[in-house]
Amino acid sequence: MSHELTLQELAEFSQDFNANPKNQVIARAAGRSGVLEASYNEGVARRLTRVFSTELDTDNVTNQKQSGRCWLFSTLNVLRHNFGQKNKAKNFTLSQSYNFFWDKLERANLFYEKVIETADKPLDDREVRSYFDFAGHDGGQWHMAISLVKKYGVVPSYAMPESFNTSATAGFAQALADKERKDALVLRKLAQAGDTEGLEKARKQFLNEVYRMTAIAVGEPPKTFDLEFRDDDKGYHLDKDLTPVAFFNKYFDVDLDDYVVLTNAPDHEYGKLYHLGAEDNVEGGSPILFLNVPMEYLERAAVSQLKDGEAVWFGNDVLRQMDRKTGYLDTDLYKLDELFDVDTSLTKAERLATGVGEVSHAMTLVGVDEDQGEIRQWKVENSWGDKSGSKGYYVMSQDWFKEYVYEVVVHKQYLTKDQQSLLASTPVELEPWDSLA
Numbered sequence: 001m002s003h004e005l006t007l008q009e010l011a012e013f014s015q016d017f018n019a020n021p022k023n024q025v026i027a028r029a030a031g032r033s034g035v036l037e038a039s040y041n042e043g044v045a046r047r048l049t050r051v052f053s054t055e056l057d058t059d060n061v062t063n064q065k066q067s068g069r070c071w072l073f074s075t076l077n078v079l080r081h082n083f084g085q086k087n088k089a090k091n092f093t094l095s096q097s098y099n100f101f102w103d104k105l106e107r108a109n110l111f112y113e114k115v116i117e118t119a120d121k122p123l124d125d126r127e128v129r130s131y132f133d134f135a136g137h138d139g140g141q142w143h144m145a146i147s148l149v150k151k152y153g154v155v156p157s158y159a160m161p162e163s164f165n166t167s168a169t170a171g172f173a174q175a176l177a178d179k180e181r182k183d184a185l186v187l188r189k190l191a192q193a194g195d196t197e198g199l200e201k202a203r204k205q206f207l208n209e210v211y212r213m214t215a216i217a218v219g220e221p222p223k224t225f226d227l228e229f230r231d232d233d234k235g236y237h238l239d240k241d242l243t244p245v246a247f248f249n250k251y252f253d254v255d256l257d258d259y260v261v262l263t264n265a266p267d268h269e270y271g272k273l274y275h276l277g278a279e280d281n282v283e284g285g286s287p288i289l290f291l292n293v294p295m296e297y298l299e300r301a302a303v304s305q306l307k308d309g310e311a312v313w314f315g316n317d318v319l320r321q322m323d324r325k326t327g328y329l330d331t332d333l334y335k336l337d338e339l340f341d342v343d344t345s346l347t348k349a350e351r352l353a354t355g356v357g358e359v360s361h362a363m364t365l366v367g368v369d370e371d372q373g374e375i376r377q378w379k380v381e382n383s384w385g386d387k388s389g390s391k392g393y394y395v396m397s398q399d400w401f402k403e404y405v406y407e408v409v410v411h412k413q414y415l416t417k418d419q420q421s422l423l424a425s426t427p428v429e430l431e432p433w434d435s436l437a
Helices: 007-018 022-033 070-087 096-117 126-134 142-152 170-192 196-218 244-251 295-307 336-340 348-354 398-404 417-422
Strands: 225-230 236-242 259-263 272-275 289-292 312-316 361-371 374-381 393-397 405-411
Touching: 007 022, 070 096, 070 142, 070 244, 070 312, 070 361, 096 126, 096 142, 096 170, 096 196, 126 170, 142 244, 142 259, 170 196, 225 244, 236 244, 259 295, 295 312, 295 361, 295 405, 374 398, 393 398, 398 405
Parallel strands: 259 289
Antiparallel strands: 225 236, 259 405, 272 289, 312 361, 312 405, 361 374, 374 393
């Protein structure tokens, strides 16, 4: 049944708005300072302190700048803290540019593979469109990062520094997306014609061109480097002619296969292992797997890992109820419903199901504050530089954790026996457009 908005209804709406004098006061405040500032809740500052009962020894923060590489920054932050503890060098940093380079090649390779596999489907097919939409994208997941580390290792930040195109990825991403989508049309035609030889020749040529583009935009990765640093006690260290893989194997005390992504997605069935194959980025690498469990298991595992001295990668919806200046993450930070006198509340499951909720960012947990076993707040290491939050660190309320955190990456030992057994089960394949994508 259609409904035409009538002039009489509009007049009634206006009359209702002007019947309450407070609406004019609120409108002036919101128009002058913006709806977020007008609804800002100063009371949050009295609840969120910057003291934590469990806190890792960290110092400097990293800065992803104008890029979508939070997933990679957070992963390398977990690894650099591991290096810092093992080698007493808490401010040692790793190169995000290095792994970013290889991600472009690996992701292009799998994109071409998906294009060939779906060549018999029309271009407006939902699956095909999802792959085309993801071309050139620089967002990602935990498993994408560790697949790159396992295959290519890591290097110190000075061995492959940031460039303009890694710090501001939009221009390169657009060029890469345009190129890959055009390539896809050629590959689809060759696949539809059954030209196997032409298909493989074209794919190799296209990957070679992607390599050239990435080398121009980012620079070629080093094959070897000299490790040189001073530890926290000013001790000097030099280890010459290391390969990136040898460096990782020698200096990092971590088993990348021992990590599990616990997710809390109440719009999906709990107690299930899910696979997001559409976003796997390395052929033969670690598949993107989520073990979906109730929220208390994410909390418990994250606290346990922090108490054992290790940082925790976590996926979240950072743009919800967040203030960059103070670094506050709190569900009552902006009282928008009170400002507008409406009710916009949705459950976590409803937000995911309707597209309101998403994993839009990845950060690192480096502390937690408990009061007699009850979690009060968390210390968060972000990758937006030291000018946001408190020198780059944020403080997150427990309520915000419950509502807007969707994933934590922890060791298998922090799972229950039943959850560990689920890791051997056949995962449920997720569609490319799933809410966990």
